[in-house]
Amino acid sequence: MSILETRNVHKVYRSDGVAVHALRGVELALQSGEFVAVMGPSGCGKSTLLHLLAGLDSPTEGEVVLDGHRLNDLNESRRAILRRRTVGFVFQAYNLIPNLTVADNVDLPGLLAGRPPAEVARRREELLEALGLADKGRAFPHQLSGGQQQRVAIARALINAPTVLLADEPTGNLDSRSGNEVLALLRRFNADGQTILLVTHDPKVASFAQRIIFMRDGRFVSEMEMAGGGDPTRVIAKLVEVEQ
Numbered sequence: 001m002s003i004l005e006t007r008n009v010h011k012v013y014r015s016d017g018v019a020v021h022a023l024r025g026v027e028l029a030l031q032s033g034e035f036v037a038v039m040g041p042s043g044c045g046k047s048t049l050l051h052l053l054a055g056l057d058s059p060t061e062g063e064v065v066l067d068g069h070r071l072n073d074l075n076e077s078r079r080a081i082l083r084r085r086t087v088g089f090v091f092q093a094y095n096l097i098p099n100l101t102v103a104d105n106v107d108l109p110g111l112l113a114g115r116p117p118a119e120v121a122r123r124r125e126e127l128l129e130a131l132g133l134a135d136k137g138r139a140f141p142h143q144l145s146g147g148q149q150q151r152v153a154i155a156r157a158l159i160n161a162p163t164v165l166l167a168d169e170p171t172g173n174l175d176s177r178s179g180n181e182v183l184a185l186l187r188r189f190n191a192d193g194q195t196i197l198l199v200t201h202d203p204k205v206a207s208f209a210q211r212i213i214f215m216r217d218g219r220f221v222s223e224m225e226m227a228g229g230g231d232p233t234r235v236i237a238k239l240v241e242v243e244q
């Protein structure tokens with residue numbers, strides 16, 4: 001069953017009288033349990049797509065169906081409730097709240113979703129443990145490395161056990177060792193059933209997905225099934241082909 005779908009999604013940004021056509025008819029169907037990577041050159045619409053999928057912004061045309069709900073049919077507050085329950089979002093720049101501890105950062109979406117604090121704390125402890133951050137709950141974001149901050153962001157994204165995890169270049173700001181750690185964790189969560197859609201520029205990261213979608217100029221231009229085995233060679237060849 002698709003848990004996230006788009007139908008003919010277009011997005012036009014207008015600023016200072018200039019229109020930017022960021023998405024031009026995107027059709028996506030994400031199945032439960034899938035790990036999908038989206039690749040494409042800078043400016044082709046990847047972040048825009050993720051924001052629309054999460055209901056953080058609305059399409060100019062077409063529709064997004066999240067967990068069986070057409071987002072267009074919901075008002076902002078209903079959309080926010082659905083989003084908190086079903087979507088975990090990992091931003092490229094972590095977006096942790098600097099004056100909250102790691103524990104409070106992770107708990108926040110759980111508390112906003114109205115879950116009992118004791119249950120939220122229990123799940124946070126489990127997640128921090130799984131992410132190798134068991135001793136960092138009382139630390140503040142600035143006391144952590146980039147890789148650690150990104151892992152906190154992943155814990156925060158998973159606190160509500162979301163139907164789908166959306167991640168915008170989750171390894172983009174990390175050195176290769178921290179990036180590999182984050183990737184290994186995402187793979188582990190996927191093996192446990194977590195549906196993941198991530199944007200990446202890194203062929204190695206993408207090669208661990210089961211399916212890669214290639215975008216260009218606001219459109220899906222190609223798709224590739226992968227074994228998920230981590231061989232970037234085919235991905236690199238395909239990138240050369242689609243970017244020509």
Ligand SMILES: Nc1ncnc2c1ncn2[C@@H]1O[C@H](COP(=O)(O)OP(=O)(O)OP(=O)(O)O)[C@@H](O)[C@H]1O
Nearest residue numbers: 013014015020022041042043044045046047048049
């Ligand atoms: N809020 C906005 N207002 C106006 N234009 C925007 C806005 N956000 C994005 N755009 C434009 O829409 C297009 C797609 O941007 P988007 O951020 O989705 O690209 P991207 O594929 O994520 O790029 P990158 O790989 O650099 O992150 C670009 O031309 C961008 O300048």
Ligand SMILES: [Mg+2]
Nearest residue numbers: 046047048168
């Ligand atoms: Mg982007």
